Each structure stands twice: as C-alpha cells, then as structure tokens.
Amino acid sequence: MKYDVILFDADDTLFDYGMAEGQAFLNVFTHFGLPAGAEEYAASYQEINRALWADLEAGQITSAALRVERFNRLFVRHNLEYNPEEFSEAYLRFLGEGTFLIQGAAELCGALEGCRLAIITNGIKDVQLSRIKGSPLAETFEQIIISEEAGYQKPAAGIFDYAFDKLGISDKSRVLIVGDSLTSDIRGGVNYGIDTCWFNPLGKTNGAGVEPTYEIRELAELLDIVK
Known part of the structure; x- marks a missing residue:
C-alpha cells in the first residue's frame, strides 16, 4: 500500500456541503418567518460567504467573526432587520444537522x-x-x-x-x-x-x-x- x-x-x-447549506439556509429563514428569503438572498450570501472564507484562509478574519459577519453584510446589503448573532446561531444549529x-x-x-x-x-x-x-x-x-x-x-x-x-x-x-x-x-x-x-x-x-x-x-x- x-x-x-x-x-x-x-x-x-x-x-x-452544498446540500447541507441549502437546507440550513431554508430552515433558518423559515424559522425567522421569511421562507422566501432562502431563494431570494442565496446568491448574495454565497458571494459574501466565499469572500470571507478566502479572508479566513489568508488569516484576515477569525472563524468566530466570519460566522456572524456574513449575515451582518447580507442584512446590510438587503436592508433586513434581523440580529446577525441570533440568526447565525440558529443557522449553525441547522447546518449541524446536515449529514449528507x-x-x-x-x-x-x-x-x-x-x-x-x-x-x-x-x-x-x-x-x-x-x-x-x-x-x-x-x-x-x-x-x-x-x-x-x-x-x-x-x-x-x-x-x-x-x-x-x-x-x-x-x-x-x-x-x-x-x-x-x-x-x-x-x-x-x-x-x-x-x-x-x-x-x-x-x-x-x-x-x-x-x-x-x-x-x-x-x-x-x-x-x-x-x-
């Protein structure tokens, strides 16, 4: 060998990960009363998230900061009035269920x-x-x-x-x-x-x-x- x-x-x-992420994204927006948001904001989220993960690889942001900042930027871009910390916490719970x-x-x-x-x-x-x-x-x-x-x-x-x-x-x-x-x-x-x-x-x-x-x-x- x-x-x-x-x-x-x-x-x-x-x-x-794509399947787990998509399911978690749908679940978290449904949880916060906006199920259509999973489709409406998916492209923006992916763009923001990719950029932040590149920053993580380059040592320019911590993992703890990334998990909240991606939603903070998403909400600012689309004028959404959610708490990014609470939203992130719920999203990560749902993501942890994605065992595909x-x-x-x-x-x-x-x-x-x-x-x-x-x-x-x-x-x-x-x-x-x-x-x-x-x-x-x-x-x-x-x-x-x-x-x-x-x-x-x-x-x-x-x-x-x-x-x-x-x-x-x-x-x-x-x-x-x-x-x-x-x-x-x-x-x-x-x-x-x-x-x-x-x-x-x-x-x-x-x-x-x-x-x-x-x-x-x-x-x-x-x-x-x-x-």
Whole structure:
C-alpha cells in the first residue's frame, strides 16, 4: 500500500456541503418567518460567504467573526432587520444537522481497510463534529482535525503540524491529503511536502498555480492511487 494515512477534507470531498447549506439556509429563514428569503438572498450570501472564507484562509478574519459577519453584510446589503448573532446561531444549529454525503464516500472509506483515516477541515468545530457524528461515517476517522482547535487554517503549515502530532506520525511520504480546494487542501499539502489528490468532480480548470500529485473525478478512483 502506497499510503498509510489519508487526510480527507470534509466539505465537498466526503460531505455534501452544498446540500447541507441549502437546507440550513431554508430552515433558518423559515424559522425567522421569511421562507422566501432562502431563494431570494442565496446568491448574495454565497458571494459574501466565499469572500470571507478566502479572508479566513489568508488569516484576515477569525472563524468566530466570519460566522456572524456574513449575515451582518447580507442584512446590510438587503436592508433586513434581523440580529446577525441570533440568526447565525440558529443557522449553525441547522447546518449541524446536515449529514449528507458525497456519492461514494461511505463505500470509499469502507474499502480503505488498512489505512488510517483522518479529517482535516477549516470548518466550524461544533458544526463539523455534529455533522460527522450524525453521519454514517461517525466511527470512521482516527482523528478529526479542526482549524479552530489547531489554531491554524489550511493551507498554513501549522494545521499539518498539529495533525501529524495528533496522529503520531512523521514520515510525510506515507501521507496523502484528499480535497476539493486547490487553495487550501492542495496548496497546503504541496507546501507541507506531502502528496495531494484533487477531487474535481466537475472538471474545473486548474488556475490556482499549484499542481496536485493526482486528480480524480470520482471518489472510487482514489482506491487505485492508494493501493
């Protein structure tokens, strides 16, 4: 077996974040009495949220600030009179219920017998733990490495140092990181000196200036790489 340790990104790699996010967005607007808002404000929210997550990766905002600021900006843009802290708290509760998996995720993890599997995510701790523990993959991972606990976000080397320490490993040649994000998962892995696998189901063009070791369209393809 070529790799003993597989570090999986969570969102949009094993877990269907888009589905979880869409359901939570609908639920929170319904909860606050404006169910049509989920569709009406989705595009604005996505734009704001993407920009803030880029700021998080660059170390320009904290995770705690991001979770409220995205709604603050949304409400200012559309003149909505909701409390962003209360709205964020409710949204995160709903998001934590989104345990949807990417097609083939459960089968892949089950087939990786003999490998040590771990999650490495920039997601929000309480949300990620809730989603993972409520999913069919609840007992799959030896460690769940979350940026809030590590004190660093991917692609920073610090989160990989934290992961290696938690897993008690030092041989980088036996470790593979698998993720959908070129800027966090792949760039982080390349900079840290471990092999990388870009999960690219939509066949996006790589314009990030970083080259993964492998590229796959379906999760099942990872088995041939690992074994």
